[in-house]
Amino acid sequence: MLIRISVLGLATFVLLLSAIERPATAGASQESGGVVTFYKDVLPILQKNCQSCHRPGQIGPMSLLSYKEARPWTKAIKTAVVTKKMPPWFADPRYGHFNNDRSLKPAEIETLVAWADSGAVEGNPKDAPVPIRWPADGWQIQPDVFVDLPPYSVPARGVKEWEQLAIPSPFLEDTWVTSVEVLPGQPAVVHHFCFNFEKHKPTTDYNVYEWMEVPRDEDGVSKDRVRGVDTKEGIVIRREVGSTEETRRPGQQTIRGGNQFCYLPGLPYEDYRPVNAGVFVPAGSDIVMSLHYTPNGAAVIDRTRIGFTVAKVPPAKRFVPQDGEEGENAPVVRRHAIRELAIPPYESNYLGPAAEITFLKDLELVWFRPHAHMRATSVQYKLTYPDGREEIVLNVPRYDFNWQLTYRTSLKIPKGSRMHVEFRYDNSANNKYNPNPGKWVYYGDQSWEEMGTPNIGFLVDRGTDEDFKNRR
Numbered sequence: 001m002l003i004r005i006s007v008l009g010l011a012t013f014v015l016l017l018s019a020i021e022r023p024a025t026a027g028a029s030q031e032s033g034g035v036v037t038f039y040k041d042v043l044p045i046l047q048k049n050c051q052s053c054h055r056p057g058q059i060g061p062m063s064l065l066s067y068k069e070a071r072p073w074t075k076a077i078k079t080a081v082v083t084k085k086m087p088p089w090f091a092d093p094r095y096g097h098f099n100n101d102r103s104l105k106p107a108e109i110e111t112l113v114a115w116a117d118s119g120a121v122e123g124n125p126k127d128a129p130v131p132i133r134w135p136a137d138g139w140q141i142q143p144d145v146f147v148d149l150p151p152y153s154v155p156a157r158g159v160k161e162w163e164q165l166a167i168p169s170p171f172l173e174d175t176w177v178t179s180v181e182v183l184p185g186q187p188a189v190v191h192h193f194c195f196n197f198e199k200h201k202p203t204t205d206y207n208v209y210e211w212m213e214v215p216r217d218e219d220g221v222s223k224d225r226v227r228g229v230d231t232k233e234g235i236v237i238r239r240e241v242g243s244t245e246e247t248r249r250p251g252q253q254t255i256r257g258g259n260q261f262c263y264l265p266g267l268p269y270e271d272y273r274p275v276n277a278g279v280f281v282p283a284g285s286d287i288v289m290s291l292h293y294t295p296n297g298a299a300v301i302d303r304t305r306i307g308f309t310v311a312k313v314p315p316a317k318r319f320v321p322q323d324g325e326e327g328e329n330a331p332v333v334r335r336h337a338i339r340e341l342a343i344p345p346y347e348s349n350y351l352g353p354a355a356e357i358t359f360l361k362d363l364e365l366v367w368f369r370p371h372a373h374m375r376a377t378s379v380q381y382k383l384t385y386p387d388g389r390e391e392i393v394l395n396v397p398r399y400d401f402n403w404q405l406t407y408r409t410s411l412k413i414p415k416g417s418r419m420h421v422e423f424r425y426d427n428s429a430n431n432k433y434n435p436n437p438g439k440w441v442y443y444g445d446q447s448w449e450e451m452g453t454p455n456i457g458f459l460v461d462r463g464t465d466e467d468f469k470n471r472r
Contacts, residue, residue, distance in 0.1 A: 035118065035121055035123075036111055036114045036115040036118055036121065037115075037121045037122065037123025037124070037127065038067045038070065038071075038115065038120070038121065038122050038123050039067070039122065039123040039124060039125055039126075039127040039128040040123050040124070040127040040128075041111050041115065041123075042070070042111065042112060042115050043067075043128055043129060044129050045104070045108050045111060045112060046064045046070065047129060047132055049087050049102065049104060049108070050064050050086070050087065051064055051065060051132060051134070052134075052140060053087075055134060057137075057138035058138065058140075059187065059266075065131075067122050071120055071122075074115070074116045074120040075116060077112055077116065078112060078113050078116035078117075081104055081108075081109045081112050081113070082109065082113060084103065084104075087102040087103065087104065088102065088266060088400065088403040088405065089101060089102040089103040089405070090396045090397070090398050090399065090400060090403070090405065091394060091395070091396060091407055092395035092396070092397055094395070095391075095392040095393065095394065095395045096392075096393050096394050096395075096407070096409060096411075097409060098407045098408055098409050099274070099408050099409065099410070100406070100407070100408040138183055139181060139183060139307055140181060140268055140269055141179050141181050141269055141271060141307065141309060142307075142309075143181065143307025143308055143309060144308060144309050144310050145170050145171075145307070145308045145310065146305055146306065146307040146308065147167070147170055147287070147305065147306045147307075148303065148305050149165075149167070149289075149303070149304045149305065149306070150165075150207065150241040150242065151301050151302070151303050152291075152293070152301070152302045152303075152304070153299070153301055154186065154189045154293045154295055154299065154300050154301070154302055155295050155299055156295055156296075156297055156298055156299040157295050157297065158295055159216060159220045159446065160292065160293045160294065160295065161211045161212065161213075161214055161292075161445065162211060162212075162290055162291070162292045162445050163209045163210065163211040163290070163291050163292070164209070164210045164211065164253060164255035164256060164257045164288070164289065164290055164291075165207070165208070165209055165210075165241075165255065165257070165288075165289045165291060166204045166205065166206055166207075166208070166255050166257075166286050166287070166288045166289070167206055167207065167286065167287050167289075168200075168206065168284075168286060168287070169197060169281060169284075169285045169286060169287050170308075171281050171283060171285065171310075172283055172284075173283050174280070174281070174282055174283050175280075175281045175283075175310050176278040176279070176280055176281070176310060176311040176314050176315055177197075177278055177279045177281050177308050177309070177310055177311075178271070178272050178273045178277070178278040178279075178309045178310060178311050178315065179269060179270065179271040179272060179273055179308065179309040180261040180269060180270050180279075180306065180307070180308055181268055181269035181306070181307045181308075182195075182261065182262070182263035182268060182269070182304065182305075182306050183263075183268065183304065183305045183306070183307065184263055184302060184304045185301070185302045185303035185304055185305075186300045186301070186302040186303075187263075187265070188296055188300075189293050189294055189295060189296055189300060189302065190263060190265075190291075190292075190293060190294075190302065190304075191292040191293065191294045191447060192262060192263065192264050192290070192291070192292050193262065193263040193289065193290075193291050193292075193304060194257060194258065194259040194260070194261065194262040194263070194289065194290045194291075195257055195258065195260065195261055195262075195287050195288060195289040195290065195306070196257065196258030196259075196260040196261075196287075196288050196321075197260070197279065197281045197285045197286070197287060197288075198258075198285060198286050198288050199282065199284075199285060199286070200284055200285065200286050201286075203254045204254065204255060204286060204288070205254070205255070206286075207240065207241040208238055208239070208240055208241065208255070209238065209239045209240075209241065210236060210237070210238045210253055210254065210255045211236075211237050211253075212234050212235065212236060212237070212253060213234060213235035213236075213237055213248070214445070219436075219439075219448075220446060220448060221439075221442070221444065221446075221448070221449060222442070222444045222445075222446075222449065233250075233251065233252050234250070235248055235249070235250055236248070236249050236250070236251055236252065236253055255288060256288065256290075257288045257289040257290030257291070258288065258290065258321070258323070259290065259321075259455065260279075260321045262369070263304075264369075264371065264404040265401070265402050265403060265404055266400075266402065266403035266404050266405055267369070267404050267405060267406055270367075270406065272315070272317075272319055272459075273309065275317065275366065275410070275459065276315045276316045276317060277315050277316070277317035277318060277319055277366075277459050278311050278314075278315040278317075278318060278319065279318065279319045280318055287306070291304075292445070294446075294447055314462055315462060316461070316462055317364075317459040317460065317461060317462055318459065318460060318461075318462045318463070319366075319457060319458070319459060320363075320457075320458045320459070320460055321457060321458075322334070322455065322456050322457065322458070330360070331359070331360055331361055331363055331458055331460075332357050332358060332359055332360060332363075332419075332456075333357070333358045333360060334355060334356070334357045334358075334454075335355070335356045335357075335358075336353065336354075336355035336356070336454075337353040338352065338353055338355070338443055338451060338452055338453075339443050340353055340443070341353060341441075341442060341443040341450055341451070341452070342440060342441075342442055343375065343425050343427045343440065343441040343442075343450065344427065344440060345427065345437060345438050345439055345440060346427065346428050346429070346437050346438070347425070347426075347427045347428065348426050348427070348428040348430060348431075349377075349424060349426065350424060350425045350426075350427060351422060351423075351424055352422070352423045352424070352425060352450075352452050353452075354420055354421060354422050355419075355420070355421040355422075355452070355454045356418065356419070356420060356421075357418065357419035357420075357421065357454070357456070358416075358417075358418050358419075359413050359414070359415055359416065359417045359418070359419070360415065361415050362412070362413070362414055362415050363412075363413050363458045363459075363460065364410060364411070364412055364413070364458060364459045364460070365393075365409065365410075365411040365412075365413050365456055365457070365458055366408060366409060366410060366411075366457055366458060366459050367406045367407060367408045367409065367456065367457045368381060368393075368394045368406070368407045368409070368454075368455070368456055369404070369405075369406045369407075369455035369456070369457070370394075370396060370399065370404075370421075370423070370452075370453070370454055370455065371404060371451070371452075371453040371455060372399060372401070372423055372425075372450065372451055372452045372453070373401055373446075373447050373448070373449065373450050373451060374401050374431075374433040374434060374435070374447055374448065374450075375425040375426055375427050375431060375433070375434055375441060375450055376399045376401065376423055376424070376425055376450070376452065377398070377399055377424050377425060377426045377431070378395075378396055378397050378398065378399050378423070378424045379394075379395075379396045379399055379421065379422065379423050379424075379452070379454070380392060380394070380395045380396070380421070380422050381393050381394040381395075381419055381420075381421050381454065382419070382420045382421075382422075383411075383413065383417060383418070383419050384417065384418045384419075384420070385414065385417050386414055386415075386416040386417060393409075393411060393419075394407055394409075399423075401433065401447070419454075419456075421452075421454035423452030423454075425441070425450060427441055435448050
């Protein structure tokens with residue numbers, strides 16, 4: 001078997017949430033005569049807002065755990081917080097309420113600016129708050145169970161299509177999973193890494209990569225816009241884990257990963273513990289993955305891990321994905337002509353095909369996770385209630401492909417409501433991420449192509465034990 005499972009004692013939880021909710025000291029220290037110091041004023045802000053990324057083994061380019069590490073970056077810290085580049089948070093504050101809002105309060109920005117402008121005074125180490133005990137081995141949430149996936153060789157160059165992979169889940173009994181973290185070994189080449197839990201099917205082979213052939217031109221653009229990851233039929237390519245030999249056959253894919261849980265740049269985990277919820281995973285389920293690597297000039301070996309926390313007792317609510325559980329009993333219907341996306345050359349404000357989502361039952365919407373590529377600039381979700389009342393529930397005026405965030409909320413939506421979602425794109429030379437403003441851009445799987453996916457997630461009441469017996 002090519003996976004390794006480790007079960008840690010529940011008593012050893014290191015909850016990230018409890019760490020990051022420690023209140024920060026904002027404003028100049030009164031006890032130090034108005035002089036802002038690192039230990040008294042700045043370190044609490046860094047602990048609360050920055051250190052989850054800015055520490056060894058995380059995505060931040062430098063560590064901000066200590067004065068010695070932070071001092072050389074004083075000017076950069078000031079610039080980042082004044083321009084609101086950091087911490088990354090893109091939701092328009094005029095619309096919606098999000099319980100994972102990472103933006104700094106005005107007083108916190110003032111404190112960091114004052115510290116930089118006054119010479120970055122160190123202060124008395126005795127004033128420092130207690131250091132946060134971050135999880136070991138690069139985790140942001142210390143897992144109870146983790147799975148090591150097979151090593152994956154990413155070439156220096158070439159085009160990698162979306163691949164599917166299935167492995168047995170580590171849960172031998174019915175289990176309530178309360179958080180999931182995907183920890184890639186080489187995040188610089190990971191476009192996404194997503195998966196669903198699914199009941200095992202006789203047609204599902206373990207430890208086999210499977211993908212569809214997508215004919216492409218010399219620039220790597222799909223020659224047929226209706227093909228791609230959602231293609232139902234065509235040439236299926238397969239490769240066993242640990243082998244370089246590929247087989248080809250006409251037909252349909254037998255392995256189809258989902259996006260119930262994802263790693264995306266800036267999005268490492270989903271955590272339902274704060275809202276007393278979880279995902280029910282029946283014994284003997286599979287983990288069915290969709291993985292996509294983007295070579296960046298250096299051949300590397302990726303060793304991705306997936307970590308889980310689990311509940312001792314069933315939580316009050318359960319998570320339901322937008323496509324339903326096992327693809328059945330979907331809570332919404334989505335109509336979206338995104339395959340018709342065609343952005344003209346040099347177009348700086350192109351409105352893509354809108355998504356229309358109809359709610360089939362009363363639901364609690366708990367997160368938005370919009371996904372697009374390099375040319376996307378904004379996304380807006382507008383909700384229309386059954387009585388005709390309209391409300392913008394999320395507006396992202398500055399979408400950033402490098403920080404694909406989940407916006408967590410709690411929004412009660414009655415049956416019959418409708419959601420209208422719009423993505424806008426910049427295919428001009430003003431877009432610094434645009435590889436070629438002189439070309440048409442169409443729907444496609446690769447980063448240099450485009451898409452616009454209005455992902456949303458829901459919670460419902462857990463139900464009774466009899467409900468779950470019937471579901472199995």
